[in-house]
Amino acid sequence: MSGRLPSIYADPALYDLVHAEGTDDEVWLLAYLAELHGCGIKTALEPACGTGRYLAGLLRRSWTVEGYDSAVGMLAFARKRLAGWGKRVKLSRGEMTKYRPQRRFGLIFNVLSTFRHLMTEREALAHLKLMAGALEPGGIFILGLDLSSYGQDEPDEEVWECRQGGRRAKHVIMSIPAEPGTRRERIINFVTTPKGKKDAVLESSYDLRSYSAAELAALIAKSPLRIEAVYGYDGRDAVLDGPERALWLVLKLVSGL
Structure with a gap:
């Protein structure tokens, strides 16, 4: 990787x-x-x-x-x-x-x-x-x-919430389409989960071939x-x-x- x-x-x-x-x-x-x-x-x-x-x-x-x-x-x-x-x-x-x-x-x-x-x-x-x-x-x-599908793909966003045991989270994932010359799709994640009295937001971004x-x-x-x-x-x-x-x-x- x-x-x-x-x-x-x-x-x-x-x-x-x-x-x-x-x-x-x-x-x-x-x-x-x-x-x-x-x-x-x-x-x-x-x-x-x-x-x-x-x-x-x-x-x-x-x-x-x-x-x-x-x-x-x-x-x-x-x-x-x-x-x-x-x-x-x-x-x-x-x-x-x-x-x-x-x-x-x-x-x-x-x-x-x-x-x-x-x-x-x-x-x-x-x-x-x-x-x-x-x-x-x-x-x-x-x-x-x-x-x-180069030239046809559009930026996309998915949102879902999940819960297991006493923990819950909201996941937002966005994607920016790849161009054939670069062959890199950009992925951006935001995961929000309660932490004390506030929400903690974990952000990450990376490329996929x-x-x-x-x-x-x-x-x-x-x-x-x-x-x-x-x-x-x-x-x-x-x-x-x-x-x-x-x-x-x-x-x-x-x-x-």
């Missing part, structure tokens, strides 16, 4: 709170796609695993899991969350461009546009090659990201992977160059590799 981590990473519990919604549905979809397209081996790897919420969901579905992240605080939170699962879980510190697992997996997944934190083609290809090398024969790599459908297809063509299937975030069938731009790609090893 290029550059500094977003400041919300300094508060793993808050990060977990604002990203919790929809996790159970996404875990269900991960397991379903693995059953539909995979090799039947229930071992999973999550790069940039954060607070471990996806891994926890897979563990409850009888998977054996491994995750890695570059943020020490995130890993500490994930270790506490997953401590009761014993040898069925392994967590390590690592970066997407360098971490080389010591085993193979039936499922590897990198969703929520986390892949787009890799800001150069060299970094992106390095990650794809490392993950391809960690797949079981017939295993799948699920890559989830939002695509760009943009991909049109053609740019993503060209990148994957340079890797040891091929596109097996494409789905929308809701699990419905989609196509890479269709109108749906929030996609999960199911990738498999190129035949003969």
